[in-house]
Amino acid sequence: MSDQILLALKGVESKLTSCDLEQRVLADRLTQLEQKGVLLTGEGVTKNGSSLGDLFLKSFDQNRELFEKTRSVRLELKAASDAITTSSGRTIASGGVGAPGATILGLQSALPTRPTGGTSAVEYSRYTGQEGAAAQQSAEGDAKAAVKPTHSLITQTGLTIAGYSKMSKQALSDSSELKRSVDITLSRSVGTALDVALVNGAVGFAGGFETLATASTSLIYTGLVDAISEGVSVMQTAGFNPNVAALNPVDWLAILVAKGTANDHYLSGNYLGAMPSEMRGLKVILSPSVDAGKALLLDSAHSELLIVNNFTVEIGYVNADFTSNLVSILGEMRVIPVFRTVGSAMLITPKP
Missing domain, CATH: 3.30.2400.10 (Major capsid protein gp5)
Known part of the structure; x- marks a missing residue:
């Protein structure tokens, strides 16, 4: 009987550990979402005449549940892009930048x-x-020249x-x-x-x-x-x-x-040779x-x-x-x- 109780307790412990891991994963995901924020593309601004305030309220309603869980949410508002005109076909290519080379002098x-x-x-x-300075020894036994x-x-x-x-x-x-x-x-x-x-x-x-x-x-x-x-x-x-x-x-x-x-x-x-x-x-x-x-x-x-x-x-x-x-x-x-x-x-x- 005691073995069955221990086995049941181990099963409960395993489930609790699994739930704890899942909660940690969810917490990490919520934190990432909080830091990343929510991007509002501003679609329909020019078509429907919606203001930025309307976009904010709509987006906040969609993310209200996230706000209640994290107590923080970032909403980035961007207006719709300008209409495409003939001037949009203009192409600008980089012509490069000039600068003298690094010096080889010095x-x-x-x-x-x-x-x-x-x-x-x-x-x-x-x-x-x-x-x-060194010098020849005059005779065997004489003092030798010192050099320092x-x-x-x-x-x-x-x-x-x-x-x-x-x-x-x-x-x-x-x-x-x-x-x-x-x-x-x-x-x-x-x-x-x-x-x-x-x-x-x-x-x-x-x-x-x-x-x-x-x-x-x-x-x-x-x-x-x-x-x-x-x-x-x-x-x-x-x-x-x-x-x-x-x-x-x-x-x-x-x-x-x-x-x-x-x-x-x-x-x-050589007159035309490379400079030596x-x-x-x-x-x-x-x-x-x-x-x-x-x-x-x-x-x-x-x-x-x-x-x-x-x-x-x-x-x-x-x-x-x-x-x-x-x-x-x-x-x-x-x-x-x-x-x-x-x-x-x-x-x-x-x-x-």
């Missing part, structure tokens, strides 16, 4: 990069020279390069090409500002690479190309392997179009921030550009933008420049 193209997310500053030791490298402790904080643009919310929604145009323009502008900060310096990176580089004025060569080759020789003697030359675009153009005095042939090679990106084994980087008439010669193995935050684009509201239907499009990146060895960069100036 000293950042010459530096090895490494991601370092979540870093606000980097501390490293910069080699500045050495004390003493000298370092300076450098704490380099991150540099934030950023810019923003205002844009109407309608334009942002209507044209993805227009947003892309803004993105590209921001990217190019941030890249240009980063080049200025790396070459000429910025707050937190005083002087930039031009100041950190060893200044060298040739006593022999008046041509910039020959003066650069002289600098390569000097740096190799000092133990470096220079592999990048950063030039102002104006100077690089003058090098490419230079002609011989005997036969008027272009010294750079190398010079005597050196990779050429164009930087408008490099002083005209000079060249920044680098052994890139001794420098680095740490990427704290890659270039990102964010969209948001500022102050009264929401009520003005405006959005702010922000583009920014955060980097930490590293220069590990004095002498690994040389600022070349030809003989006056």
Whole structure:
């Protein structure tokens, strides 16, 4: 008898559990309906002369039961569409949006990069020279020559390069090409500002690479190309392997179009050939921030550009933008420049 009672109780428990699940499903559906609301298409407004108030009452009566259960209901009223006329046959096609391409200029193209997310500053030791030098031991048992490298402790904080643009919310929604145009323009502008900060310096990176580089004025060569080759020789003697030359675009153009005095042939090679990106084994980087008439010669193995935050684009509201239907499009990146060895960069100036 007790077994039958237990079996009956289990059956009741199973039914109660099933009812509880069904109630939960119904509650979820009601919540979804409440959040989604009810759409009123406004059919019959122009045909029957019904007002929006009539539509509201009619729709509310249809959904009164839902309101009594959820105590909330959203009704969206839309008037009937305009009558179709001959002007409706007009077709408008998007003609596209123009924007300059992302920049390929800048000293950042010459530096090895490494991601370092979540870093606000980097501390490293910069080699500045050495004390003493190795020498031949005069006799067995004599003291040997001492050699001691000298370092300076450098704490380099991150540099934030950023810019923003205002844009109407309608334009942002209507044209993805227009947003892309803004993105590209921001990217190019941030890249240009980063080049200025790396070459000429910025707050937190005083002087930039031009100041950190060893200044060298040739006593022999008046041509910039020959003066650069002289600098390569000097740096190799000092133990470096220079592999990048950063030039102002104006100077690089003058090098490419230079002609011989005997036969008027272009010294750079083929008249109709592609513009080269190398010079005597050196990779050429164009930087408008490099002083005209000079060249920044680098052994890139001794420098680095740490990427704290890659270039990102964010969209948001500022102050009264929401009520003005405006959005702010922000583009920014955060980097930490590293220069590990004095002498690994040389600022070349030809003989006056």
